[in-house]
Amino acid sequence: MIPTAAVEATSDSAPTGFAWRRDGLQWNSVEVEWRKVINWGGLCALGLVFIALSGMLVGLDGRPVLQRYFSLGYLAMVWLPLLLGQAVNNEVVREGIAGRPRGAGDLLAGATVGGLGGLGLGALILGIANFDLRDPLVNWSPQLLALLGFNQGNTFGFVVWILLGAALGMLGASLHLMGPDLRRLVGIVVGTVLFVAIFETIIVDLAKGFRLVFVTDFLYGLRGGLLAEGVVALAVVAGAAAVLGQGRIKEAKASLAALEGTERKWANAILLVVAAALLVIVPQFTGKITNELLANVGIFLLLALGLNIVVGLAGILDLGYVAFFAVGGYATAVLTSPRSNFLPAVCDTFLWFECEPASLPWALALVVVVIVAALTGLFIGAPVIRMRGDYLAIVTLGFGEIIRLLFLSDWLTGFFGGAQGVTNIPPADFGLFEVAGIDPRSVFYLVLFFCGVAIYISWRLERSRIGRAWMAIREDESVAEAMGINTVNMKLMAFVVGAILASFGGAIFAAKVGSIFPSSFLILVSIIILVVVIVGGIGNIPGVILGAVVLIGVLGGPKQPGLLQEFSQYKLLIYGALLIWMMLKRPEGLLPNARRTRELHQDEFLQDAWLKGEVDLDDDDPTGGRPAAEGTVPMETTPGDSASGEVAPA
Amino acid sequence: MAEHETPVDPSDATNPGPANRGEDPVALLEFRGVNTHYGAVHILKDVDLAIYPGELVCLLGGNASGKSTTLKTLLGMVTPTTGDVVLDGEVVNDKSTSYRVERGVTMVPENRRLFKRLSVKENLELGAYLRNDKAGINEDLDRIYTMFPRVKERLSQKAGTLSGGEQQMVAMGRALMSRPRVLLMDEPSMGLAPALVQTNFELIQQIHSEGVAIFMVEQNANMALSIADRGWVLQTGKVVLDDTADALLANEQLRSAYLGH
Ligand SMILES: Nc1ncnc2c1ncn2[C@@H]1O[C@H](COP(=O)(O)OP(=O)(O)OP(=O)(O)O)[C@@H](O)[C@H]1O
Numbered sequence A: 001m002i003p004t005a006a007v008e009a010t011s012d013s014a015p016t017g018f019a020w021r022r023d024g025l026q027w028n029s030v031e032v033e034w035r036k037v038i039n040w041g042g043l044c045a046l047g048l049v050f051i052a053l054s055g056m057l058v059g060l061d062g063r064p065v066l067q068r069y070f071s072l073g074y075l076a077m078v079w080l081p082l083l084l085g086q087a088v089n090n091e092v093v094r095e096g097i098a099g100r101p102r103g104a105g106d107l108l109a110g111a112t113v114g115g116l117g118g119l120g121l122g123a124l125i126l127g128i129a130n131f132d133l134r135d136p137l138v139n140w141s142p143q144l145l146a147l148l149g150f151n152q153g154n155t156f157g158f159v160v161w162i163l164l165g166a167a168l169g170m171l172g173a174s175l176h177l178m179g180p181d182l183r184r185l186v187g188i189v190v191g192t193v194l195f196v197a198i199f200e201t202i203i204v205d206l207a208k209g210f211r212l213v214f215v216t217d218f219l220y221g222l223r224g225g226l227l228a229e230g231v232v233a234l235a236v237v238a239g240a241a242a243v244l245g246q247g248r249i250k251e252a253k254a255s256l257a258a259l260e261g262t263e264r265k266w267a268n269a270i271l272l273v274v275a276a277a278l279l280v281i282v283p284q285f286t287g288k289i290t291n292e293l294l295a296n297v298g299i300f301l302l303l304a305l306g307l308n309i310v311v312g313l314a315g316i317l318d319l320g321y322v323a324f325f326a327v328g329g330y331a332t333a334v335l336t337s338p339r340s341n342f343l344p345a346v347c348d349t350f351l352w353f354e355c356e357p358a359s360l361p362w363a364l365a366l367v368v369v370v371i372v373a374a375l376t377g378l379f380i381g382a383p384v385i386r387m388r389g390d391y392l393a394i395v396t397l398g399f400g401e402i403i404r405l406l407f408l409s410d411w412l413t414g415f416f417g418g419a420q421g422v423t424n425i426p427p428a429d430f431g432l433f434e435v436a437g438i439d440p441r442s443v444f445y446l447v448l449f450f451c452g453v454a455i456y457i458s459w460r461l462e463r464s465r466i467g468r469a470w471m472a473i474r475e476d477e478s479v480a481e482a483m484g485i486n487t488v489n490m491k492l493m494a495f496v497v498g499a500i501l502a503s504f505g506g507a508i509f510a511a512k513v514g515s516i517f518p519s520s521f522l523i524l525v526s527i528i529i530l531v532v533v534i535v536g537g538i539g540n541i542p543g544v545i546l547g548a549v550v551l552i553g554v555l556g557g558p559k560q561p562g563l564l565q566e567f568s569q570y571k572l573l574i575y576g577a578l579l580i581w582m583m584l585k586r587p588e589g590l591l592p593n594a595r596r597t598r599e600l601h602q603d604e605f606l607q608d609a610w611l612k613g614e615v616d617l618d619d620d621d622p623t624g625g626r627p628a629a630e631g632t633v634p635m636e637t638t639p640g641d642s643a644s645g646e647v648a649p650a
Numbered sequence B: 001m002a003e004h005e006t007p008v009d010p011s012d013a014t015n016p017g018p019a020n021r022g023e024d025p026v027a028l029l030e031f032r033g034v035n036t037h038y039g040a041v042h043i044l045k046d047v048d049l050a051i052y053p054g055e056l057v058c059l060l061g062g063n064a065s066g067k068s069t070t071l072k073t074l075l076g077m078v079t080p081t082t083g084d085v086v087l088d089g090e091v092v093n094d095k096s097t098s099y100r101v102e103r104g105v106t107m108v109p110e111n112r113r114l115f116k117r118l119s120v121k122e123n124l125e126l127g128a129y130l131r132n133d134k135a136g137i138n139e140d141l142d143r144i145y146t147m148f149p150r151v152k153e154r155l156s157q158k159a160g161t162l163s164g165g166e167q168q169m170v171a172m173g174r175a176l177m178s179r180p181r182v183l184l185m186d187e188p189s190m191g192l193a194p195a196l197v198q199t200n201f202e203l204i205q206q207i208h209s210e211g212v213a214i215f216m217v218e219q220n221a222n223m224a225l226s227i228a229d230r231g232w233v234l235q236t237g238k239v240v241l242d243d244t245a246d247a248l249l250a251n252e253q254l255r256s257a258y259l260g261h
């Protein structure tokens, strides 16, 4: 079921032919909800001032998007009035209730929102010109003032921002006046140009691998932003592709969905094989930057898959998951590095003979690492799983820090090297090939293998008896116990499986980086992995994969740069904003688990079912039948006829 | 459990009851001088009780007298501080809940407590969590569908969105999925409309008539005693009355305390 009752008004049923214009435009109707529009305008102003003062405008101005004309710094500003101008006109479609007529009113609302945003920046210009607040606000600077004035002076800036804001807001609003086909075309063209402009580094890297340098030379010239002719060419190509390809993807999907039985299975198998083959083949052509990125995404995906089992399946909110990553990394380091003092120190302290560093080969060390990780999982899990909810989360948070502080401590410096960490970790040698940090491609293949293993394990577990037990525990622990589920063992098991997957990640990380320090395992890592799981779609494997690609690949990991390297300073800010936005707008994640969607949008489903008459209101079904939004108190009463006839008379 | 196969008319004279006790002296489930504590607080005080195969017995008592605690202790979710819980003649104090569920002890918890966000089907399947015989599970599912056709119509619906009466059916179905020999029911009529309470008791009698022993905790003393063979009355953790249902119904003390007349 799809919650049609509350879908935002962005897609309308297309009339036949190429729908350029929205049907039923009414230019004379200027209905505007001024209250709402003013609020949104205020929001726009606050947002713009915040972005300017966060330093993005100044910091990213050096990175052109469109050579000579437009920098990433300005791009970081202009999207907001555009987006809010569009969003302010969104309307919830309710079946049976006619929507507001579209037309001049939308443009007016959008322009007002954007214009108010521009006014906010105008006020900022006046402020910076007249007061000195550099002390609390580091970015309250003459450079910012100059950029806000487009280097043409304050008055110019003041006027231009208001006009520009209004224009952008109106542009955003105009999306509502377009027919679905035009809107799609505009979206594809603008999206392509922005994508190619922003992701210049990686595109150049890819082009080198595939011997397409002449294309990037044409697009970017001597690098540093798109050339004007590049933009035009891109727009033409993307537009043509959009028009020609219209409906093709849908058709392909539909024909795939139409397949049945064994044919369907074959099609799925073929798709899977093709995807796997691509993942294996493509890195052969891609450059170092791309492969490094893929390897980082893979390591964090591995961690996220592990955490997804703990949080998503078993419902244990573990905030100290980084502990197992650290244990995996350190165990690998001390077992493989010839410079590690661990084994000599152990012999010296506890035994009567002396010994050398272990210097095990990576694969052999991994066996020990898994055992150590499993034991750590048991050790930390045993006290923790007796707690519930908030207490559990806080205690795991503590354990996450304790493990890191132990590795850092003076007390254990002899074993783990304290702040100096463990260095000289050799590459993982597999005889035929070697996996080393200097060769990110090999790291990626190793990660790919372990991600495959992790996905397979998660997938099998989810559908097993164990998966069902986890589900029951997540829902109601004491009833699960009453059903005969050994809740303690099952929760411990989730903890241990999660720990093992994280230790794989740690082992690969150690071999990749070559040296390991406590500072690699800050609590921030836990948080970021959790955000990956939540944003992707908790409890859903494809969602977790998408989350890792989008967050780690594009924004970057806690210390690893992503595609948007320029934004790395603002990474946490963006993570936070994204998380808040997700919680408000799409709490089930990007690719939701079907069940969780049901949970979170229950009210909408019920309304929907009710509107469609799927739920019979004459039926004795007060909790399920009436829309919860009406404030019906669910009563546990049912007319007496409900079970009669099914029960033998007494 | 072959007894399941042929539903017996409850009015039938072969209805299992206290008469069976003579032939089968080993209690199915028993408390021998059980004391339990929550922290320092003493809840159950030297409680003795016994449930024999095929019986329908009830435990009465006011709020906070320890009725739910009794059930939880029988099922192993609360461990007695002293005294023994005995299952089929074996002391099971240190045996887990799953051990007891495997041997036929099942609880329908207070307020039904379905897995609200799981589907009806998933709820039923979780009832059979400890069983591995696929064929038998499917057979039992079919039996539950015949018993409650309404449940069958709503298999994919989220259990939390069912009406109160339907939830009660699913809760009973879930419990039956473990093929219990004794069903521990914690206030099965709580929160049900008066008319449904009657149906619910009929349902309990039907399950009982198929050979399942029932140990029922109830506030609705009149109703419970009218279908039970025997009963106990618990007062602040002590058994103050232990008699046949008829005798309890006639008991002046009980009438004034619980029956309100
Ligand atoms: N987990 C617990 N921790 C501490 N005290 C508890 C716990 N569970 C129950 N109690 C206390 O034990 C006493 C008996 O509780 P119990 O649930 O057995 O009562 P009851 O007879 O089922 O009451 P009701 O009819 O209201 O359900 C109550 O005073 C209750 O507060």
Ligand SMILES: [Mg+2]
Residues within 6 Å of the ligand: B067, B068, B069, B110, B186
């Ligand atoms: Mg109770």
